Amino acid sequence: MKTIPEIVNFFNDDQAYITTEDQPVFTFADVKKQIDSTKDFFEKNHIQKTDTIAIVCENGPVMATSFLATASNCCAAPLNPSYTSSEFDFYLEDLSPKALIVKEGSNSPVIEVAKKREIKIFNLLVSTKDPSGKFSLASKEENISNAINQNDNIVPDDIALILHTSGTTSRPKMVPLTHLNLCTSAKNIVQTLNLNRSDKCINIMPLFHIHGIVGLLLSSLFSGGTIFTSPGFNALKFFSWLKTFSPTWYSAVPTMHQVILTRASRNSEIIAETKLRFIRSSSAPLPSTTMKEIENTFHCPVIESYGMTEAAHQMTSNHLPPGKRKATKAGFAAGPEIAIMGNKKNILEKGKIGEIVIRGESVTKGYLNNPKANNDSFIEGWFRTGDQGFFDEDDLLQLTGRIKEIINKGGEKIAPLEIDDTIMQHESVFQAITFPIIHTKLGEEVAAAIVLKTKHQLTEQELKEFLRNKLAPFKIPQTIIFLDEIPKGKTGKLQRLGLAKTLGLE
Structure with a gap:
């Protein structure tokens, strides 16, 4: 199975695919119906399989099904709903989507950004009485001309998804992933x-991130x-x-x-x-x-x-x-x-x-x-x-x-992951991240940010003593900062790059 529609057609039965706490289950047959109804709507609104549709929706069953239905008919570009207006403006400019899918009644700033850019807005309608994940789409545009006939079926080399890289050190890059890319990876995870x-499985990962989309949603679909x-x-x-x-x-x-x-x-x-x-x-x-x-x-x-x-x-x-x-x-x-x-x-x-x-x-x-x-x-x-x-x-x-995170201390190349893991071996440490700070003579010096476990105490000197028995002297952080929380990215990962600047150390 090399496309998302192929997987859906293969199962297409009454077994539950998506569940939530308070709605009826959404079956594999329901997924098939949702893809077909979305295709009809797209055809009426002149959306072709080569078009990109941005999706801004909170995590949950409708985010999952709107991605699957969109990717099964054209190219889906899910965006983090917590972005600001300026962030949405950047991503919509980069993506040049044919339309934006957003929940009806949403007050997201993406709506005004889309209007200014003259991007079609498709409102996503849901009812709590329906199975979890069921939705319909509506457009406020009037006098839509005759629907196009989308005769071209989705093939493995069609782009199903566009995600941006994190852009930690440079401008975020657009990563296009085909149906073959996604289905191959989902199959690998299943095996x-x-x-x-x-x-x-329980999905607690964001569905605008590859981990949630492929590691959980598509692997569950493929299996x-x-x-x-x-x-x-x-x-x-x-x-x-x-x-x-x-x-x-x-x-x-x-x-x-x-x-x-x-x-x-x-x-x-x-x-x-x-x-x-x-x-x-x-x-x-x-x-x-x-x-x-x-x-x-x-x-x-x-x-x-x-x-x-x-x-x-x-x-x-x-x-x-x-x-x-x-x-x-x-x-x-x-x-x-x-x-x-x-x-x-x-x-x-x-x-x-x-x-x-x-x-x-x-x-x-x-x-x-x-x-x-x-x-x-x-x-x-x-x-x-x-x-x-x-x-x-x-x-x-x-x-x-x-490679960009390797610390160069006077010519000594230091891998921060080794130090992270060693610090975490201390019984009082909850989280730790090692990062470089500027040194006038050595170029870079090793620093570490630490979050302690609740009701635990630890001094900088005590931690350094602990590390002396486990690390070479040049690897031991010379600056140790204790924090209530280490800055994290949009998906919950600790942010190493730029941490010295964030903490006011450069």
């Missing part, structure tokens, strides 16, 4: 995790399983969802796992009744201490994977038991072909550190309208991830960090 129709589409991550409600829905798995970023753990002790009875086969972590490295605590708390294996938008999410993953898995390892190749490239464009052997490169059917063919980025990012058929790492003796990938 890695042995997902089937009896599996049920014929069921997904609980939450309104977004909420640590106060997570355990009630766990009790009500009884999932077999969920996936999240490390910071979400850490917050969930802080509430685990008061929900021990619910945890005792859970039927989790495994818990997945992706989108950022998972500290070894957090992995151990999750497994001890939920009594199931933690499967860490490594992915990125340009690869339609998953690239490597640890194995389910009885297969191998190791803390702090990104896992085995579990999608595209993956290799380590040296400075001379040569592929390196095991144990050698270099840039991680990938190629395969899940990898984007290139950024949109950005020839310079494409020239910089593709080399001899390989896509350069910008991440640094190596394969160990067991063929497990070890990430050492983003």
